Amino acid sequence: MRLSPDSLIYLQWGFVKLNATIVFTWALMLVLAVSAKLITRRLSTSHERSGWQNLLEIVVTAIQKQIEEIGLSRPERYLSFLGTLFLFVATASVFTIVPGYEAPTSSLSTTTALALCVLVAAPVFGITQQGLGGYLKTYVEPTFVMLPFNIISEVSRTLALAVRLFGNMMSGAMIVAILLTIMPFVLPAVMTVLGLLTGMVQAYIFSILAAVYIAAATRARKPKPEPKADTTPAHAT
Amino acid sequence: MLIDWFTVGAQVLNFALLVFLMRRFLYKPILAAIAAREKKIAAELADADAQKAEAGKERDDLRQKNESFDQERAALMSEARDEAKAERQRLLAEARKAAEALSAKRQETLANEATQLNGALVRKTQAEVFAIARKTLTDLATVSLEERVGEVFTRRLRELKGEAKERLGASLKSQSSPAIVRSAFELPPEQRAAIQQALNETFSSEVRIRFEAAPDLVSGIELSTEGQKLAWSIADYLSTLEKAVAQLLKDSHKPPAAKPKPEPTEEPIAEAKRP
Numbered sequence: 001m002r003l004s005p006d007s008l009i010y011l012q013w014g015f016v017k018l019n020a021t022i023v024f025t026w027a028l029m030l031v032l033a034v035s036a037k038l039i040t041r042r043l044s045t046s047h048e049r050s051g052w053q054n055l056l057e058i059v060v061t062a063i064q065k066q067i068e069e070i071g072l073s074r075p076e077r078y079l080s081f082l083g084t085l086f087l088f089v090a091t092a093s094v095f096t097i098v099p100g101y102e103a104p105t106s107s108l109s110t111t112t113a114l115a116l117c118v119l120v121a122a123p124v125f126g127i128t129q130q131g132l133g134g135y136l137k138t139y140v141e142p143t144f145v146m147l148p149f150n151i152i153s154e155v156s157r158t159l160a161l162a163v164r165l166f167g168n169m170m171s172g173a174m175i176v177a178i179l180l181t182i183m184p185f186v187l188p189a190v191m192t193v194l195g196l197l198t199g200m201v202q203a204y205i206f207s208i209l210a211a212v213y214i215a216a217a218t219r220a221r222k223p224k225p226e227p228k229a230d231t232t233p234a235h236a237t
Numbered sequence: 238m239l240i241d242w243f244t245v246g247a248q249v250l251n252f253a254l255l256v257f258l259m260r261r262f263l264y265k266p267i268l269a270a271i272a273a274r275e276k277k278i279a280a281e282l283a284d285a286d287a288q289k290a291e292a293g294k295e296r297d298d299l300r301q302k303n304e305s306f307d308q309e310r311a312a313l314m315s316e317a318r319d320e321a322k323a324e325r326q327r328l329l330a331e332a333r334k335a336a337e338a339l340s341a342k343r344q345e346t347l348a349n350e351a352t353q354l355n356g357a358l359v360r361k362t363q364a365e366v367f368a369i370a371r372k373t374l375t376d377l378a379t380v381s382l383e384e385r386v387g388e389v390f391t392r393r394l395r396e397l398k399g400e401a402k403e404r405l406g407a408s409l410k411s412q413s414s415p416a417i418v419r420s421a422f423e424l425p426p427e428q429r430a431a432i433q434q435a436l437n438e439t440f441s442s443e444v445r446i447r448f449e450a451a452p453d454l455v456s457g458i459e460l461s462t463e464g465q466k467l468a469w470s471i472a473d474y475l476s477t478l479e480k481a482v483a484q485l486l487k488d489s490h491k492p493p494a495a496k497p498k499p500e501p502t503e504e505p506i507a508e509a510k511r512p
Contacts, residue, residue, distance in 0.1 A: 006241045021244050025251045033258040040266040045273035053270070060267045076268060080260040088255060104248070108239040113248035166239075 003170065005102040006109050021107040028091055028104065059087075063207075070211040078214060081121055085114065086207035093169065093199020097192060103199075106169040108162065115162035118210045119154070126217030135217065161209060168202045362478055386420075387428035390458040390469050391435040397467070406440045408465040415445035419459040423450050432458075 005020035012018070039052045049057075063083045067075035092105040104110045126135040139150045172195035179188050397405070409416055418424075418432060429448055436444040451459070459468040 004239055006239075006244050015243055017243060019241070019244060021241075022247050022251070025248060029251060029255050029258065032255065033262055036259060036262040040262055040270075043266055043270040045270055045277060047274075047278075053267075056263065056267055057271060060264060061271070076264075079264050079268075080256055083264060084252070084256045084259045087259065088252065107241075107244065109241045109244035110248045112240055113245045113252060116245070117249060117252055 003174075004107045004109070005104065006107045008102070020102055021104045021110055024092075024102060025104040025110065028088065028095065032087060032091060066208065067211055070208065071215045072211065072218070078125065078211065081117075082207050082211050082214075085118075085210055086203050089114075089165065089203035089206050090200055093172075093196060093203065096173065096195055096199065103169050103173065105165055105199075105202075106173050108166040108170075111162040111166040111169075114165070114206070115158045118161060118213060119158040121210070122213045122217040125214045126219075129218040138217065138219065157209075157213065161206065165202055165206050168198055172198055359478075366474075366478065383422050383424070384428060386458060386469075387424060387431060391431050393469050394432070394435045394439055394460075394467065397439060402439070405460075405462065405465045405467060408462040409436075409440060409444050410442065412463040414463075415447045416460060416462045417449055418446050419449045419451040419461065421451060421457055424448055424458075436460075 005024065008020035010018045010020070010023065036056070039050075039056055042050075043053060044050070060079070060083065063086060064075045064079055067078055067082055072078055089105055092103045095101050096103055105114075123135060126138070129135075140147050172191075176188050176191050176195065179191055424432070433444070433446060436446065446460075457469055459466065461467075
């Protein structure tokens with residue numbers, strides 16, 4: 001029994017190895033890119049369009065709307081990053097219904113990688129939005145005393161992001177595996193369905209949190225009725 | 238250890254690649270398509286609005302045109318009605334005038350007929366009276382009517398006096414050609430001589446005369462010089478009769494069309510008048 005698809009190694013040259021995580025990630029990337037390419041190959045700009053195009057338009061506009069609701073004023077700027085996060089995590093969990101498939105997101109390495117990406121992306125967006133000084137100033141707000149806590153918060157939330165996704169995805173697969181040994185009929189299927197649900201929820205949570213962190217870093221929130229409202233994001237559970 | 242750092246690095250790269258791929262193949266084209274569609278819809282809506290506005294404008298124009306057309310038509314109709322009325326009045330007046338003219342003409346015709354009838358009656362009466370008178374004179378005397386006429390003329394000539402006689406005498410003396418004595422019939426030589434003698438005695442000089450027959454005199458004798466005329470004829474008597482007959486016709490025909498005929502004289506008189 002494996003805790004992570006990382007341990008399933010197909011090829012290895014010293015430090016460099018080709019494990020199941022990387023292979024399934026490539027597979028997902030291939031599926032996403034090829035299907036996107038196929039669907040967007042003949043896009044219609046008229047009122048009549050294909051069902052697939054409609055689906056993609058719904059997905060893209062829904063993500064855009066969510067980003068806007070978080071408080072990011074120009075969602076198309078963050079759409080590529082946040083949208084891909086959501087789509088990758090969601091697709092990774094959806095494909096769990098395929099036998100023999102192991103979600104890359106059930107590997108702590110993958111979730112860490114994604115969390116690190118968020119950790120890097122937030123300051124990058126923040127600096128491009130309000131400059132280096134402006135961004136760094138957010139660490140000493142409201143007082144200089146808060147600097148260490150802000151840094152700890154930055155690190156800990158990245159850790160939490162990585163571990164939350166990993167835990168949920170891994171546990172889902174683990175529960176199904178354990179249940180298979182106890183009761184091989186019906187119940188694993190139900191648990192798989194539940195796993196799909198939790199996978200979608202986790203994809204949503206992961207990308208929403210990433211959006212919130214970026215919003216906090218850019219401070220590019222829309223003007224609210226109360227100008228002195230606390231812009232510090234609430235820490236995720 | 239659950240975290241394999243090589244895998245972490247590989248996944249970061251993979252994710253970055255995926256972000257690039259999705260951006261390239263998904264978000265950009267989809268957003269572009271949506272933007273294009275929205276633009277197209279906006280353009281169509283604007284076009285529809287423009288067409289609607291244009292249609293509204295055209296409708297207003299049409300309504301305005303219709304109204305002006307109606308007004309024009311009403312104006313034309315009233316004008317035509319007025320013209321027809323005027324034309325009717327004119328035609329009526331014309332017809333009335335024509336009827337009046339016709340009636341006047343008819344009356345004139347009637348009057349003419351009456352005049353002609355009168356004339357015919359007069360002529361007939363003259364002829365009858367002449368015939369009766371001649372017959373009566375012939376029956377009563379041995380002398381012919383012509384002789385009596387000559388006698389009467391001669392007597393009248395002798396009875397001539399005053400201004401008329403002087404004027405006639407002066408005219409007879411001054412003229413170069415002989416005076417003309419017209420009679421309805423050829424005068425016999427004795428009568429011619431009697432007339433010559435009466436003239437000579439009346440004017441105390443040799444008067445040159447020439448005799449002519451003029452049947453239109455209806456039994457009578459007329460002496461005419463240059464500018465002067467002495468006449469006696471039954472026509473004068475007949476004028477009196479004609480007047481009486483005309484009066485009779487006037488009374489029997491209303492409206493009387495016949496105008497009084499030539500001035501009738503109570504009695505045939507020898508008068509001098511200018512031709």
